[in-house]
Amino acid sequence: xxxxxxYMDLILSVVYLVGVLMFLTIFALLxxxxxxxxxxxxxxxxxxxxxxxxxxxxxxxxxxxxLILKEDIIPAVADRKLFRLAPYLVFIGSLAGFAxxxxxxxxxxxxxxxxxxxxxxxxxxxxxxxxMAGWASNNKWALYGAMRAAAQMVSYEIPVALSLLIPxxxxxxxxMQTIVQNQAGGFWNWYVFQxxxxxxxxxxxxxxxxxAEVNRTPFDIPEAESELVAGFHVEYSGMRFAVxxxxxxxxxxxxxxxAATVFLGGWHAPFTFLDFIPxxxxxxxxxxxxxxxxxxxxxxxxxxxxxxxxxxxxKIFLPxxxxxxxxxxxxxxxxx
Amino acid sequence: MTTEEIVNKINAAGFxxxxxxxxxxxxxxxxxxxxxxxAKFLKNDPDLNFDLLMCLSGLDWPEYFQVVYHxxxxxxxxxxxxxxxxxxxxxxxxxxSDIWRTAEWHEREAYDLVGIRFDGNRDLRRILLxxxxxxxxxxxxxxxxTSWHKIPLTNLGAESTNEGN
Amino acid sequence: MKxxxxxxxxxxxxxxxxxxxxxxxxxxxxRMVLQMGPQHPATHGVLRLELETDGEIVTKIxxxxxxxxxxxxxxxxxxxxxxxxxxxxxxxYLASMNMSLGYALTVEKxxxxxxxxxxxxxxxxxxxxxxxxxHCVFLATYGLDIGxxxxxxxxxxxxxxxxxxxxxxxxxxxxxxxIRPGGLAHDVPDGWLKKVREFCDFMxxxxxxxxxxxxxxxxxxxxxxxxxxxTPEVALTYGITGPNLRACGVDYDLRRDIPYSGYEKYxxxxxxxxxEQGQAGDSWDRxxxxxxxxxxxxxxxxxxxxxxxxxxxxxxxxKNFNKMPVGDAYMTTEAPRGEVGFYIVSDGTKTPYRxxxxxxxxxxxxxxxxxxxxxxxxxxxxxVASVDIVLGEVDR
Numbered sequence: 078x079x080x081x082x083x084y085m086d087l088i089l090s091v092v093y094l095v096g097v098l099m100f101l102t103i104f105a106l107l108x109x110x111x112x113x114x115x116x117x118x119x120x121x122x123x124x125x126x127x128x129x130x131x132x133x134x135x136x137x138x139x140x141x142x143x144l145i146l147k148e149d150i151i152p153a154v155a156d157r158k159l160f161r162l163a164p165y166l167v168f169i170g171s172l173a174g175f176a177x178x179x180x181x182x183x184x185x186x187x188x189x190x191x192x193x194x195x196x197x198x199x200x201x202x203x204x205x206x207x208x209m210a211g212w213a214s215n216n217k218w219a220l221y222g223a224m225r226a227a228a229q230m231v232s233y234e235i236p237v238a239l240s241l242l243i244p245x246x247x248x249x250x251x252x253m254q255t256i257v258q259n260q261a262g263g264f265w266n267w268y269v270f271q272x273x274x275x276x277x278x279x280x281x282x283x284x285x286x287x288x289a290e291v292n293r294t295p296f297d298i299p300e301a302e303s304e305l306v307a308g309f310h311v312e313y314s315g316m317r318f319a320v321x322x323x324x325x326x327x328x329x330x331x332x333x334x335x336a337a338t339v340f341l342g343g344w345h346a347p348f349t350f351l352d353f354i355p356x357x358x359x360x361x362x363x364x365x366x367x368x369x370x371x372x373x374x375x376x377x378x379x380x381x382x383x384x385x386x387x388x389x390x391x392k393i394f395l396p397x398x399x400x401x402x403x404x405x406x407x408x409x410x411x412x413x
Numbered sequence: 414m415t416t417e418e419i420v421n422k423i424n425a426a427g428f429x430x431x432x433x434x435x436x437x438x439x440x441x442x443x444x445x446x447x448x449x450x451x452a453k454f455l456k457n458d459p460d461l462n463f464d465l466l467m468c469l470s471g472l473d474w475p476e477y478f479q480v481v482y483h484x485x486x487x488x489x490x491x492x493x494x495x496x497x498x499x500x501x502x503x504x505x506x507x508x509x510s511d512i513w514r515t516a517e518w519h520e521r522e523a524y525d526l527v528g529i530r531f532d533g534n535r536d537l538r539r540i541l542l543x544x545x546x547x548x549x550x551x552x553x554x555x556x557x558x559t560s561w562h563k564i565p566l567t568n569l570g571a572e573s574t575n576e577g578n
Numbered sequence: 579m580k581x582x583x584x585x586x587x588x589x590x591x592x593x594x595x596x597x598x599x600x601x602x603x604x605x606x607x608x609r610m611v612l613q614m615g616p617q618h619p620a621t622h623g624v625l626r627l628e629l630e631t632d633g634e635i636v637t638k639i640x641x642x643x644x645x646x647x648x649x650x651x652x653x654x655x656x657x658x659x660x661x662x663x664x665x666x667x668x669x670x671y672l673a674s675m676n677m678s679l680g681y682a683l684t685v686e687k688x689x690x691x692x693x694x695x696x697x698x699x700x701x702x703x704x705x706x707x708x709x710x711x712x713h714c715v716f717l718a719t720y721g722l723d724i725g726x727x728x729x730x731x732x733x734x735x736x737x738x739x740x741x742x743x744x745x746x747x748x749x750x751x752x753x754x755x756x757i758r759p760g761g762l763a764h765d766v767p768d769g770w771l772k773k774v775r776e777f778c779d780f781m782x783x784x785x786x787x788x789x790x791x792x793x794x795x796x797x798x799x800x801x802x803x804x805x806x807x808x809t810p811e812v813a814l815t816y817g818i819t820g821p822n823l824r825a826c827g828v829d830y831d832l833r834r835d836i837p838y839s840g841y842e843k844y845x846x847x848x849x850x851x852x853x854e855q856g857q858a859g860d861s862w863d864r865x866x867x868x869x870x871x872x873x874x875x876x877x878x879x880x881x882x883x884x885x886x887x888x889x890x891x892x893x894x895x896x897k898n899f900n901k902m903p904v905g906d907a908y909m910t911t912e913a914p915r916g917e918v919g920f921y922i923v924s925d926g927t928k929t930p931y932r933x934x935x936x937x938x939x940x941x942x943x944x945x946x947x948x949x950x951x952x953x954x955x956x957x958x959x960x961x962v963a964s965v966d967i968v969l970g971e972v973d974r
Contacts, residue, residue, distance in 0.1 A: 120731035217612050221634075221955070294725060295797055303620040303723040304959050379797045380725025382956045383634055436905035437687050464814045467910055468936035470921045481921065483908050483936075487814065487823075487830040494908065515817025518944040519936075526651065541644040541973060550652045551932070 093186050097175045105326040108368060109137040115369065116376045144322075147315035152215060155312065159213035164313065164320035166206030171327035173199040178334050179253050181344050181356035192253035193245055196335060197238050200290070203328065204230040207299070207309050210321075214312035222308025225383055226292065226299035232390045233289040233296075239398035240283035243276055243405045244268040244339040257343030264347035269340040275405045280340045282394050282401070284367070287332035289386070291325065294375040298383050333367035334360070414491045419461060426454055440481075440494035445506050448497050452509045455484060455493065462486045463493065466513035471523030473552045478504050478529045499529065508533035526551040609637060612955075616645045620723050620959040623969030625943065627958070634954045639947040643940075646973035654933040659685060659899040660759055662933060666920075667753040669935060670971040672715050675701075675708035675744075676913040677971075678757040681933075683838055684909035684920040685759035686894075689902065696889030697761050698840035699882045703774065704747065704756060705839075706875040706882075710781065711740040712914035713868045713875075716966045720865060721792050723963035724801050729792045736784055739777050746770060760895035771883050778876050785873055793869060802865060803856030806949045806961035813859070816948065817941035820916030822965055825851035825867045826859035832912040839911075844881045846874045861964035868966075899928045915939045915966050935974055939967040 081088065110125070114132065117124025129135025151160055174196050176186035189195060204227055211223020247268055248256045260267050269280045289296035300308030310321045337343060341363050344356030381389065414422075416439040420432040423441070428451055430441040443451050455463040463484040472479040482495040499506050508531040510517035520531040521540040528549030531537055539546060548555050560566055615626035624645035630638035650669065654662045666681040667674035679701055686693065718733035741751045746767060748754040756763050792798055808818065810826045823830055831848035833841040849870040851863030904926045910919035916938020923932040942965040950961045 116727070120728050121735065122731060217610065297725070298956075301725065301956070303725065304956050306619060376728050378726065379721065379792075379795060379801060381797060382801055382954060384954065385800055437690070437907045465819070466817055467819075467917065468908060468919050468921055468934065470932070470934035470936075472923060472932050481906075481908075483910075483919065483921065485910075487828060490835045492836075513817065514815040514948075515941050515944065518940065519817075526649075539644075541647040541649075543644070550649055551655075 106137045108326045115372045119376045144319040149315040154215045156213040163210035164317045168324040170202035171324045174331035188254040191251045193251045211309035218305045222299045233286045236286040236394035236398045240279040243279040260342040267342040291328040295378040334364040337363035442496045469519035471527035505530045646969045650974045673712040673914045675704045680911040680918045682759045688907035694889040695887045702882045709914045711737045720963045762891045802861040805861045807857045808859040816945040825863040844878045864964040937971040939971040
């Protein structure tokens with residue numbers, strides 16, 4: 078035991094990382110299946126029904142196996158090093174976000190005191206990966222996708238960050254765990270219902286801007302299949318494509334989980350008498366609820382054009398976020 | 414307006430055309446020198462106002478090429494057919510693509526498939542067939558190639574009429 | 579990158595917009611050539627558009643067609659007059675009833691055949707029902723190109739009903755080969771007309787549903803209104819006909835203006851674009867005109883069923899085509915994708931001397947450079963979708 082003592086932190090980190098990886102993989106497989114089923118039922122059809130028996134539950138497992146077993150094609154004129162590196166960079170970007178997600182009061186990768194700041198910073202890594210993928214593919218459509226993604230994600234970082242600052246202002250801390258603990262004792266203590274209407278506006282702006290952050294409809298222009306074929310990952314196949322896919326669904330969960338943490342009370346139950354249900358269930362449940370809304374929007378709305386997307390960001394979300402931040406600041410000061 | 418009135422109107426403007434109404438579609442035949450002037454008159458005269466070129470067809474007759482223009486006026490709903498011909502050793506017909514822009518593509522098609530050249534068309538390239546295709550398939554003496562870029566085309570045109578009736 | 583040839587495609591009325599954009603943005607004007615198609619999800623088949631782009635702005639569009647060329651006109655010269663019918667079906671495979679109707683009417687015009695009223699009415703019913711199916715595909719793929727997936731699945735359900743009906747009638751689901759010169763392949767099965775009437779009742783509430791789902795969606799309007807505006811002058815000079823022309827506000831419908839197959843007996847209203855969400859003749863108008871046309875088609879179908887007379891559908895079918903008169907005839911009909919005309923020339927033998935097909939979609943492709951230049955890539959996708967092309971008809 079004494080031998081292991083100095084390495085205890087490292088071992089725990091590795092165990093946690095493996096746990097998160099497993100969670101992410103299972104979540105992605107589930108979410109893809111869910112997306113198929115949700116879209117199918119929205120569209121008055123059944124979706125996958127055969128594989129695995131009950132409602133085709135193992136369809137995505139079969140698909141993932143197929144993707145892993147497929148030949149890995151790298152275009153002859155591609156920049157091979159960057160092409161290989163890009164999916165993993167995207168994946169790391171979304172995986173690293175999990176480090177500060179508080180699944181329960183004692184289940185968090187690292188409760189650093191700048192958790193919100195960290196998560197905004199680390200998820201920006203995704204855009205570098207996407208840019209890399211689009212450039213390295215040496216395909217014009219991929220380049221367009223990458224350029225659109227870069228412009229879009231960098232722009233939408235700002236409303237996202239400004240909206241996240243509002244709960245930070247109200248909590249007075251950037252630590253995720255403290256923010257959650259401040260929202261204890263029933264749903265009326267959640268930040269989304271505090272200081273109405275400011276935090277509600279912030280929540281709505283955050284949710285829409287985060288859709289753009291993770292390239293979901295109506296902001297899915299970087300991979301708009303009817304315009305750019307598939308956007309930045311048009312040349313990817315097999316396992317590398319699967320990694321992009323995994324990262325996309327991982328990102329969906331991360332942005333939803335952040336919203337659940339800072340606005341919706343994290344792992345707290347909506348009523349105190351429901352506290353006997355463990356925190357992770359509440360946390361994952363709230364996040365999944367938001368993921369479901371994302372799916373619902375995707376299968377309902379058309380796609381914006383690139384200039385309209387920028388218009389929404391710079392001329393609507395940004396002024397509202399700034400005004401909101403100012404007013405919340407005032408509110409916090411006056412409340413004392 | 415009936416075809417007769419239209420033809421009278423054209424002749425009153427100084428063109429010498431005769432109407433041929435043997436078939437179901439009465440038509441007028443003009444010389445290729447007069448084609449542009451006639452077409453401009455048909456398009457621009459306020460009483461005729463043939464603003465829509467419905468169809469432009471190229472035909473390969475044994476002695477000559479023929480181009481047939483089917484015109485309609487969306488305002489008065491009257492129609493006219495104009496035919497113009499050119500000799501096979503001088504297969505040039507003036508282009509009406511400046512009068513009706515749709516003629517540009519139809520003329521390209523007639524050039525591509527029949528082999529009539531249109532003088533004044535800005536973009537007279539092959540349109541339906543590949544750029545390096547040889548010959549014009551709708552000419553009656555056209556012999557289909559047996560291969561194209563090493564792709565065998567042997568079945569093309571091999572089975573002609575089977576006795577349907 | 580390969581040097582592109584200077585092709586001198588004349589530019590349309592919106593080019594000035596691009597020039598002012600370049601001036602105001604201070605862009606350097608460096609161009610990139612982008613090949614959209616022939617394998618591209620938004621080109622509805624195998625159209626290739628060579629786009630010259632400056633960033634996201636398209637400065638030049640050159641369409642290339644012919645990837646689906648079968649030389650139908652050459653084939654038609656080698657087969658007998660009624661063997662041509664299946665080939666016409668394959669032109670616009672989404673509305674093959676309308677295609678074979680055009681050909682059958684042309685041959686009848688040359689031979690001087692007058693079909694009886696039952697044949698006329700059945701032709702109207704099948705063509706209008708096929709028009710609804712074709713418009714369903716248009717609206718579905720249009721939504722898909724704008725990014726809305728769900729309307730596709732809904733509209734294909736509606737289309738499925740029509741396809742089932744036409745399958746029961748003709749035996750096939752896409753290329754019906756039902757309308758023949760001089761008549762029809764056979765009479766309608768028992769109870770078929772009742773099913774068509776049931777379909778009309780089923781379809782009626784679906785159109786408001788579609789309007790709720792897609793037509794008046796804010797994002798959809800933003801994407802399509804004021805995009806690719808076609809003025810009546812541009813449309814007419816490029817030979818645009820059918821719904822695309824009516825979307826510009828030109829009141830021209832061959833079914834009413836030069837009636838054929840007994841359309842004069844039915845009461846319907848050609849739908850015109852009025853520029854409700856933007857300018858008249860924009861992409862949204864081209865969309866909504868077709869939605870409303872579906873309602874008009876339902877009206878026509880109901881009237882035709884109500885007044886369907888008895889008669890022998892095959893009494894005028896020629897025994898053979900040996901006595902084909904020498905001469906030529908041109909007949910034009912209103913198909914879902916604009917006017918479809920056939921110009922046939924007969925030299926008295928049982929094979930055509932020349933069959934020339936004029937297709938509406940062919941002209942619709944040719945107008946894309948004129949209305950799409952100077953817009954964004956996403957707008958070009960919307961325009962290609964909105965002019966409603968089927969490459970089988972373009973390439974023939």
